[in-house]
Amino acid sequence: CFLFLCLLPEVTVPLSLKEVGGYIEKQVAYLSGGRGEDSSVIITLPECSAFSDIPEEALAKVFTYLTLIPRQPGVKFIIILDRRLDTWASIKTALARIAASFPGNLHLVLVLRPTSFFHRTVTDIGFRFSQEDFMLKMPVVMLSSVTDLLRYIDENQLTSEFGGTLDYCHSDWIVLRTxxxxxxxxxxxxxxxxxxxxxxxxxxxxxxxxxxxxxxxxxxxxxxxxxxxxxxxxxxxxxxxxxxxxxxxxxxxxxxxxxxxxxxxxxxxxxxxxxxxxxxxxxxxxxxxxxxxxxxxxxxxxxSFQEVRIPSILSHVYIFSCASQQVRCGLLFIFSMCLSKRFLFSIIILHGHQLSAGHHYAMALIMQRCNELRHYCDTLNAALKTKHTRLLQTHQLLLCLGQAQTWCDDGAYLLANQLVDKFQSKDGAQAALRDIEGFLDGAPSMLSSGPDVLAIEYEAVITSQLQHAAVQQMIQNRQASLRKLADKHVRPVQLVAPRPENPPRSKSPLFSPKHGTDISAHTSSRPHVMRELIETERIYVEELLAVLLGYRAEMDNPALSGLLPPILRSKRDILFGNMPEIYNFHSRVFLQDLEGCLEAPEGVGACFLERKESFQMYECYCQNKPRSEALWRQFSDCSFFQECQKKLEHKLGLDSYLLKPIQRLTKYQLLLKELLKYSTDCEGTSELQGALTAMLDLLKSVNDSMHQIAITGYEGEICELGRVLMQGSFSVWISHKRGPTRMKELARFKPMQRHLFLYERALLFCKKREEHGDGCDKTPSYSFKHCLKMTAVGITENVKGDVKKFEIWYSGREEVYVVQAPTLEVKMAWLNELRRILTNQQKMLRGLRDTPVNTGQRIKVQRSIYKLQRLEMLLRAPEGELVEYLKLVCGGLCFDFLYRLQTLQKVDSKTVFIVPGRKCVQLLYGRI
The missing domain is CATH 1.20.58 (Methane Monooxygenase Hydroxylase; Chain G, domain 1)
Incomplete structure (x- = not known):
């Protein structure tokens, strides 16, 4: 679109005929179309008795208009001044006015002198004495007759009144020019x-x-x-x-x-x-x-790209502990799903290449999607291989576990069936020992490798491995006892249960209680934090004084005047803001208050609350900070600042010290939190909590005001809306009950992104523009879109479908704004503030309702704002429109109050009442 706008030619319309039409129609001067020497354009000034009465400005416009008609570069002009029936005085005046008013390149002035003997003689004498004066200004040739005119201009370029053959009609020329x-x-x-x-x-x-x-x-x-x-x-x-x-x-x-x-x-x-x-x-x-x-x-x-993203198909198959046949079925299920997805990937990649081959404007994005799909294919193949290997392991593990379980049961059964009476003889003990050794030789291969190898290879069989260890321990104990019996013929007394209980599992070190954790005791205390508050306050005051004396005051030092640009001296208030005011407050008032609380920390909260209004000066400082930073970036390399920094022996530049007030404002709330932490159940805790709340509110107010100064396009005075209470970005849908609706609103398929500013008297809807500038110069801006007066605002706290949405409706739901907050907490914060404002309005209206109306009180309607015809139209208007337009302040009462009154009142000749069945205010005024 930008290229299209650049291709459109810039069409300009010069001075129009309407501006000089009256004098052109009187034929004071005209362009006949004739050309003289070197294609000079001929301008004719015919006989005109009122020529001397034409104002200089009007004559200059006439000449300018005629010289703008031919557009050739470097065009020359010839003026034919016809004064055959006039006098020398008229000729002299006309030549002087031409010399003063003609704007073009005047090549020649041909004057037809008077024809009468007397005036011709006077003209010759007068021109002889004045010729040098005129020739210095313009070339003038005095002609005796029309015949002399033919020596300078061809007869084909002259009209009939000068003996030429050029046909010219002034009225037709005017029509054509118009x-x-x-x-x-x-x-x-x-x-x-x-x-x-x-x-x-x-x-x-x-x-x-x-x-x-x-x-x-x-x-x-x-x-x-x-x-x-x-x-x-x-x-x-x-x-x-x-x-x-x-x-x-x-x-x-x-x-x-x-x-x-x-x-x-x-x-x-x-x-x-x-x-x-x-x-x-x-x-x-x-x-x-x-x-x-x-x-x-x-x-x-x-x-299509979003639909074919890799689903969680690889997690659909679970490890079945009952049969390996189910594992095989799960593996086939995964193969079938992955095959269909890979086929869809190939189709979409092919489609993307076709779009790119057609020189699509989003070729880079399409190729990126194709590469992502290829990556998805590779990821899918790798995941499929991993899943295949894991399922095979699961299948093998299930088989091995079944064999191990069977072997363990057989071993326990063998031990239980060995008769103790046979152990009394050597042959019986040796036979039982041979049975056990033969049983151990027939153990499954996975059990013969040892428990450590089994745990590494199959982590999922940890429970079965513990059972195997218990059975092996039992077998080893039996072997030892049988050997003793075979050697010493000692009667054993140990019996074996058919299925031994699993030994208790030892707790992993990862879940054991942690030892050696040092719980650090509080290193700070209430007096310590208080000393830190006072000490940092002193340092802060000293730093402010150093900046004001070492930089601001040095701007008036004659010795450094050569290093300081003059424009910077005049903008010192922009660079430093109201830092002198901040220094005076802290050095003379606040520091002394804090020092008085050193031995009585419980008074710190009251100290902050008492000076709460004085801290509002920081809001002014923060609002000026963007201008100060821009000025600093412009002159940061100035040798004046380098010299001042050298004298002060500062390691950091001035810009770091200009941030000190903002940093100090943030530090206060941190120190107050620390004091509150060590002041539980102490005297002054409530004041300390109030001070912390006040400082947090101040930080929020400063932040909101920084956003407020970036609002553009609002025609009124923002200060008239009151203090900014909240601000934030939301998704907004707008619907109108009636009236013309813009096409953009009818065809909107997604919410608008709007930045809302809540004031005490209004709610502003703005559009956040992208940050402009380079580097640290980037600043956001907000374009004003709508303004809702809080006197006509209502809210609906819950909207069906989304807990983060709420409604703001205006003028009896004539306009409904569905607002979606980023989080539920943000929504509740805004609803609480809106509810508070609306509740205060209702209390005010209730107070007005309870106030009796004096008999001498008069409702004065401003006739200059709403005429009687407007009132007649409003009487027939719908409810919402009527209430919107009849918000006139009338002697302390407003129409909003009268609308809610629901009773009939008479005040002099004016009557306000509610018509049953139609919820609108009717105003009977005069004879309407």
Whole structure:
């Protein structure tokens, strides 16, 4: 769109005929179309008795208008001054006025002197004595007759009144000039319309959801833009046709208008500009239409991309402990799902390459999506291999666990079935020992490798491994006892249970209690924090004094005047802000108050609360900080600051010390929190909590005011809205009950992003602009959009569908704003503040209702604001519109109060009442 606006030619309309029409119609001067030597344009000043009465300004406009008609560069002019029936005094006056008022390159002035003997003689004598004066200003030739005029100008370039053959009609010339100038204005208007249309196209917000499957071409806003395009295009073609007819009339208006002259005329230039506009407009709309089509393709491609993202298909298969057949089925299920996803990936990647091959404007984004899909394919393949390996391990583990479980059961059964009576003989003990050794030789391979290897290879079998360890321990104990019996023939007394209990699992060191954790005791105490507060306050005051004396006061030092730019000396208040005021407050008042609380820390909270209003000066300092930083960046390399820093022996520059007030303001709330931490159940705790709240509110107020100064486009005085209470960014939907609705609001498929500012008397809706500038110069700005007076605002706290949404409605739901907060906490904070404002308004109205109306009280309606005709129209208006427009302050009562009164009152000749069945206020005034 920017390229299209650059291609549109700038159409300018010079001085118009309407501005000098009265004098042109009187034929004070005219352009006959004739040309003199070197193609000089001839301007004729015929006999005019009222020439001397024409004001100088009007005559200068006439000459300027006539000299602007020929547009050739370096054109010269010849003036024919016809004074054959006049006197020398008139000629002298006319020449003087021409010399003073003519703006062009005057080549020659041909004067036809009076024809009567007396006046001719006087003219000759007067011109002889004044010739040198005139020749210094302009070349003047005094002619005796019309015949002498032919020596300077060809008769074909002279009109009939000068003996020439050039046909000229002044009335036709005026008609033609009026038509040409009207055409120029029309061309200028159509250029502005095209620029506005291009701007509207550029500002049209396209939907970022494919949910509007009707397509971009079927949306209401796009249909409106298409209708505007065809209307503008038809208008442009009509104007081009009119321009061609105008050129044809100009070409054949007179045979003396040669083809070369017509080509240089204003009409031809305007026609060429129209053709350029037509070409630029056609090219722009074709590109814009192509971009819309590609945008729709991109939306559909993005939807396909989002739909084929890797789902959690790899977690759908669980480890089954019952049978390996279910594991095999899960593996086949994963293979089938992954195969379908990989096929979809291939299709979308192919589609992306096709879009890129068609030179799509979002080629980079599409290729990025294709690369992401390839990465997804690789990730899917790797995850599939990992899952396949894990499932095979699971299958093998299930088989091994089954074998181990069977072996353990057989071992326990073997031990339980060995008869103790047979152990009394050596042969019986040896036989039992051989049975156990044979059983151990037949153990599964996974059990023979040892518990450590098993735990590493199969972490999931930790419970079975513990059971295996318990069984092995039992077997080893039995082996030892049997060997003893075989050697000593000692009767054993130990019995084995069929299935031993699992030994208790030892706790992992990761879950054991932590030892050696040093719980540091509080190193600070209430007096310590108090001393820190006072000591840092003294340092802060000393630093402020050093800045004011070492920099600000040095600006008046004559010895350093050569190092200081003059413009910087005049802007010291911008650079330092109200730092002197802050220093005076802290050095003379606040530091002394804090020092008085050194032995009585319980009074610190009261000290802050007492000086609460004085801390508002920091808000002024913070609001000036952006201007101060901009000025510092402009002059930071100034040798004056370097010299001052050297004298003060500061390691940091001035900009670091200019941040001290802001840093100190933040430090206060931290120190107050520390004091409150060590002041539980102590005297002055409530005041300390109040001081902390006050400082936090001050920080919030400063932050809000910093955003407020970035509001642009608000025509009124923002200070009249009261103090800014809250501000923040929200998603907003707007709906109107009736009335004209902008196309952007009808076709909006997504919420508007608005930054809301809540004041005591109004609610502002602004649009946050992108930060502009480079580096640290970046600052946000807020463009003003809407203003809602709090006297006509209502809220609905809950909106169906989203707990973070609430409604702000205006003028009896004439306008409804659905606001979505970023979090539920932000929503509740805003609702509490809005509820507080509305509650205060209701209390005020209730107080007015309870106040009796004196018999001498009069309701004075300002007739200059609302005339009687306006009142008649408002009587027939709907409820919301009537209440909106009848908010006039009337002798201490307002129409909002009368609207809620619901009773009939008479005050003098004015009556206010409620009509049953129609909720609107009726005003009977006078004879209405």
């Amino acid at each position: 038509a040409i100038e009207s055409f120029a204005v029309t061309v200028k208007d159509i250029a502005q319309m095209l620029q506005g249309f291009g701007t509207e196209l550029a500002e049209t917000e396209l939907p970022d959801e494919v949910g509007c499957e009707a397509g971009l071409g079927d949306s209401t806003e796009v249909r409106h833009l298409q209708a505007s395009f065809f209307s503008l295009y038809f208008t442009l073609l009509c104007i081009i046709l009119v321009a061609k007819m105008c050129v044809w009339n100009l070409k054949y208006f007179d045979e003396l208008f040669t083809v070369e002259t017509v080509k240089q005329s204003l009409c031809f230039r305007l026609l060429a500009q129209l053709r350029d506009m037509e070409s630029a407009f056609d090219g722009f709309f074709e590109k814009h239409h192509l971009k819309l089509h590609q945008y729709l393709q991109l939306l559909r491609y993005e939807q």
